[in-house]
Amino acid sequence: MEAVREAMQWLAVKLEGLLAATEPQDQARLAALSVVALAGAVLLTNAVLSVLRFARRELMLRPIASAPGGNPLLGHALVLLNAPKRGKGAWDVIEEWAAVKGNVCRFRILGTHSVVIADPGALKRVFQTKFKSYSKDLRLSYHPFLPILGTGLVTADGDLWQKQRLLMAPALRVDILDDIIPIAKRAVDRLSEKLRGFKGTGREVHLEEEFRLLTLQVIGEAILSLPPEECDRVFPQLYLPVMEEANRRVLLPHRKYLPTPDWFRFRSNITALNAYLVGLIRERWQARLAGQRPARDILDRILAALEASGTKWDAAIETQLCYEIKTFLLAGHETSAAMLMWSVFELSQNEAARRQVVEDAERAFGKANATPSRRAADEMAYTLSVLKEALRKYSVVPVVTRELLEDDTLAGYRIPAGTMITCQLQGVHNQWRDPTVFRPERFMPGGEYDEFDESIRPYMFLPFIQGPRNCLGQHLALLEVRGGG
Numbered sequence: 001m002e003a004v005r006e007a008m009q010w011l012a013v014k015l016e017g018l019l020a021a022t023e024p025q026d027q028a029r030l031a032a033l034s035v036v037a038l039a040g041a042v043l044l045t046n047a048v049l050s051v052l053r054f055a056r057r058e059l060m061l062r063p064i065a066s067a068p069g070g071n072p073l074l075g076h077a078l079v080l081l082n083a084p085k086r087g088k089g090a091w092d093v094i095e096e097w098a099a100v101k102g103n104v105c106r107f108r109i110l111g112t113h114s115v116v117i118a119d120p121g122a123l124k125r126v127f128q129t130k131f132k133s134y135s136k137d138l139r140l141s142y143h144p145f146l147p148i149l150g151t152g153l154v155t156a157d158g159d160l161w162q163k164q165r166l167l168m169a170p171a172l173r174v175d176i177l178d179d180i181i182p183i184a185k186r187a188v189d190r191l192s193e194k195l196r197g198f199k200g201t202g203r204e205v206h207l208e209e210e211f212r213l214l215t216l217q218v219i220g221e222a223i224l225s226l227p228p229e230e231c232d233r234v235f236p237q238l239y240l241p242v243m244e245e246a247n248r249r250v251l252l253p254h255r256k257y258l259p260t261p262d263w264f265r266f267r268s269n270i271t272a273l274n275a276y277l278v279g280l281i282r283e284r285w286q287a288r289l290a291g292q293r294p295a296r297d298i299l300d301r302i303l304a305a306l307e308a309s310g311t312k313w314d315a316a317i318e319t320q321l322c323y324e325i326k327t328f329l330l331a332g333h334e335t336s337a338a339m340l341m342w343s344v345f346e347l348s349q350n351e352a353a354r355r356q357v358v359e360d361a362e363r364a365f366g367k368a369n370a371t372p373s374r375r376a377a378d379e380m381a382y383t384l385s386v387l388k389e390a391l392r393k394y395s396v397v398p399v400v401t402r403e404l405l406e407d408d409t410l411a412g413y414r415i416p417a418g419t420m421i422t423c424q425l426q427g428v429h430n431q432w433r434d435p436t437v438f439r440p441e442r443f444m445p446g447g448e449y450d451e452f453d454e455s456i457r458p459y460m461f462l463p464f465i466q467g468p469r470n471c472l473g474q475h476l477a478l479l480e481v482r483g484g485g
C-alpha cells in the first residue's frame with residue numbers, strides 16, 4: 001500500500017511539473033487532447049463490448065432455427081421492409097417464418113437479435129412467470145411512439161409503471177364501466193343517424209373511418225367528457241396525424257432525423273395537442289380545488305385518486321397525465337374500431353350468427369331501443385363470443401415485443417440478455433382448429449376454448465395479452481361495443 005501511495009505521489013508531482021512547465025495554450029491543447037483521448041477510449045470500449053455481446057448472442061441463439069432470407073450485414077431488415085410490396089404486413093412475414101420454422105425461430109435486424117415465439121408455455125413465462133425480466137421493447141417497436149406517449153402506461157417500465165398502473169387501474173377497470181354503456185349508446189345512435197343520411201344517395205361509406213371516429217368519441221367522452229363535435233374537431237386534426245407519422249417511423253426510422261415538412265408538422269401537432277390536453281387537465285384540477293361538481297369521467301377519477309393520496313400538484317404531474325391521456329387515446333380507439341369492423345364484416349357474411357346477435361340485442365335493448373343495464377349487456381353471451389372470435393381470427397394486435405434483461409430459458413432454448421422477444425399472438429390464434437373459419441361458438445360454454453388444457457388456456461387467446469401488463473381497457477372495450485348495440 002505504501003509503495004502504491006508513493007507511486008501516486010510521484011505521478012502527481014510529475015504531472016504538476018509537466019503542466020507548470022508548459023505554456024497556457026499548450027495546457028489548453030493538452031486538456032483538449034485528454035478529452036478526445038478519453039472519448040475515444042469510451043467509444044472504443046463500447047464498440048468492443050457491443051461486438052462481444054453480439055457474438056455471444058449469435059453463438060447462444062445458434063440452436064434456434066433462423067428465419068429464411070436474411071443477409072450477413074442487414075439481417076432480415078430488407079425482407080421485413082419489402083413485406084408491403086408483397087401485399088403483406090411485417091407481422092404476416094414473421095408468421096410465415098414461424099409456420100415454416102416452428103413456434104420458436106429467430107431473425108435479426110442489423111445488430112439486434114429477435115426470437116419469435118408462438119408457444120403458449122413460453123408466452124406464459126414472458127407475460128406472467130418472469131415478466132420483470134422481459135421489459136417493454138422501447139429501443140425498437142415502441143421507440144417511434146415515445147415522443148407522443150413518453151412515460152405513459154404502455155411505454156413505462158419499472159417503479160413508475162407500477163405506481164401509475166395502481167393509480168389508474170380502478171378508474172378503467174371498475175369505476176367507468178357502468179357509465180360506458182350510455183356513452184357508447186349515444187355515440188352509436190349518432191352514427192346510425194349519420195348512416196341513415198347515406199341511404200339511397202349512392203355515396204360510399206368508409207365504415208372503418210366511421211368506426212374510428214365512433215370509438216374516438218366514446219373514449220373522448222369517457223376520459224375527458226368531451227362533446228362529440230370537439231372529438232371530431234381535435235382528434236382528426238391533431239392526434240390522428242401524429243399517430244400516422246409515428247406508425248410510418250416503425251419501419252422507416254430515418255424519418256425521425258430528416259427535417260422534412262412532415263417532420264415539422266409532427267413536432268407542431270404534438271406541441272399543439274400537448275397544450276390542449278394540459279389546458280384541460282389544469283382546468284379540471286382547479287375546478288376540483290374550487291369545489292365544483294366532479295365530471296365522473298376517467299380523468300376526474302384519476303384526479304380524485306391523486307387528491308386522496310395527498311400528491312402535490314406540479315408541472316411534472318400535468319405532463320405525466322398528458323402522456324396517460326394520449327396513451328388511452330392510442331390504446332383505446334383503433335383497436336376497438338378494428339374489433340368492431342371485423343365483427344360487422346363477419347356478421348354481414350354469416351346469417352345464422354347475425355340472427356343470434358339480433359336476438360341478444362332485442363333481449364338487452366327491448367323493443368324501445370332503451371339503454372341496456374350493465375347486467376343486460378353482460379348477458380349478451382353470443383355477441384361477446386362474436387367479438388372474441390373477431391379478435392382471434394383477425395388478431396387486431398398481431399405481436400407485442402419485449403427485451404430480455406437477463407439470460408433465460410424459453411421453450412427449452414437458452415436466450416441471452418439483450419435479445420428482443422417477438423411474442424406472436426397471431427401465431428397462437430392460428431393454432432386453433434380451422435383457424436381461418438369464423439366460429440363464435442368456440443367461445444361459448446363447452447366450446448373449443450374450454451377444451452384447452454387449463455395450464456395454457458389463457459395463453460391460447462391473447463388479444464389483450466395476460467399477466468400484470470395485460471390490457472387495462474379490455475373490459476371497457478368489450479362492453480362499449482355490446483352496450484352501444
Ligand code: HEM
Pocket residue numbers: 153154165172219327328329331332333335336339391396397400401463464465468469470471472473474476477
Ligand atoms: C379491442 C380493443 C383492445 C385491444 C385488442 C387491446 C390490446 C392491448 C394489448 C395487446 C396490450 C399489451 C401491449 C404490450 O404489452 O405491449 C394492451 C395494453 C394496454 N391497453 Fe389495450 N387493447 C384494447 C383496448 C383498450 C382500451 C379501450 C383501452 C383504454 C381506454 C386500453 C388501454 C390499454 C393500456 C393502458 C395498456 C397498457 C397496460 C400496461 O402496460 O400496464 N386498451 N392493450
